[in-house]
Amino acid sequence: TQSTRPQRILGAVQRNATRGDPRSVVRAIDQYCRNQEWAMNVGDEKGCILDSVVSEVNPATVLELGTYCGYSTVRIASLLPPHAKLITLEFNPEFAVIARQVFAWAGLEDKIQLVEGASGDLIPKMKEQFGVETFDLVFLDHWKDRYLPDTKLMEECGLLRKGSVLLADNVICPGAPEYLEFVRSSPRYESQYFKSHLEYTKVEDGLEKSVFLG
Numbered sequence: 731t732q733s734t735r736p737q738r739i740l741g742a743v744q745r746n747a748t749r750g751d752p753r754s755v756v757r758a759i760d761q762y763c764r765n766q767e768w769a770m771n772v773g774d775e776k777g778c779i780l781d782s783v784v785s786e787v788n789p790a791t792v793l794e795l796g797t798y799c800g801y802s803t804v805r806i807a808s809l810l811p812p813h814a815k816l817i818t819l820e821f822n823p824e825f826a827v828i829a830r831q832v833f834a835w836a837g838l839e840d841k842i843q844l845v846e847g848a849s850g851d852l853i854p855k856m857k858e859q860f861g862v863e864t865f866d867l868v869f870l871d872h873w874k875d876r877y878l879p880d881t882k883l884m885e886e887c888g889l890l891r892k893g894s895v896l897l898a899d900n901v902i903c904p905g906a907p908e909y910l911e912f913v914r915s916s917p918r919y920e921s922q923y924f925k926s927h928l929e930y931t932k933v934e935d936g937l938e939k940s941v942f943l944g
């Protein structure tokens with residue numbers, strides 16, 4: 731039977747990365763997706779911007795919306811301090827199965843908690859079910875029309891504190907126009923655009939970093 735793209739990405743990791751070495755997992759996925767078949771990972775160029783924001787925030791609690799194969803999850807988790815917690819939400823069970831194996835190959839399964847389900851259903855349960863107070867960093871990389879409703883939902887659920895950082899992928903391509911308009915015009919956010927390129931291409935894309943002002 732025909733394999734899926736996520737299965738082929740996992741294969742590339744298992745063939746080319748070193749068990750327990752997160753950076754080799756990241757490199758293996760980037761090489762596969764750049765040379766064999768494109769996939770919607772944040773990628774190496776935007777990934778460097780992601781790394782710099784993670785290092786600057788040095789978060790104790792991270793929420794990722796949209797795991798896919800776990801490329802950005804591994805990238806973020808590999809930079810977290812010892813007792814930090816990364817929760818990643820994914821509603822496609824097939825992608826979740828692949829991502830968990832990618833985390834295991836990277837040796838990061840103890841730092842990453844993948845929760846299966848839709849973000850709109852899970853965000854209201856964060857405090858009671860997952861013992862989260864607030865998130866220091868949120869990485870938005872799921873369906874682009876969910877960025878704004880989920881941001882409003884996180885505010886309503888008291889999951890953002892003064893200084894919480896939202897980092898959103900793809901604000902240009904495919905684009906998240908309503909989200910961008912909101913965070914750039916709201917007095918409750920301080921927003922900054924990091925110009926880059928769509929993963930593995932020369933097409934313009936970028937990340938929007940928005941600090942919640944409380």
Ligand SMILES: CCc1ncnc2c1ncn2[C@@H]1O[C@H](/C=C/CNC(=O)c2cc(-c3ccc(F)cc3)cc(O)c2O)[C@@H](O)[C@H]1O
Pocket residue numbers: 770771772795796797798799819820821822825847848849850871872873874876899900903904928929
């Ligand atoms: C219901 C809420 C909700 N709850 C939980 N999990 C959810 C969810 N909504 C989605 N997911 C999961 O997240 C991932 C989807 C991510 C969606 N990402 C892009 O569409 C995208 C596209 C391009 C691009 C494609 C084609 C082009 F030509 C150009 C650019 C580039 C990029 O970097 C991109 O991120 C999958 O794992 C979903 O199962």
Ligand SMILES: [Mg+2]
Pocket residue numbers: 770771772871899900
């Ligand atoms: Mg993306």
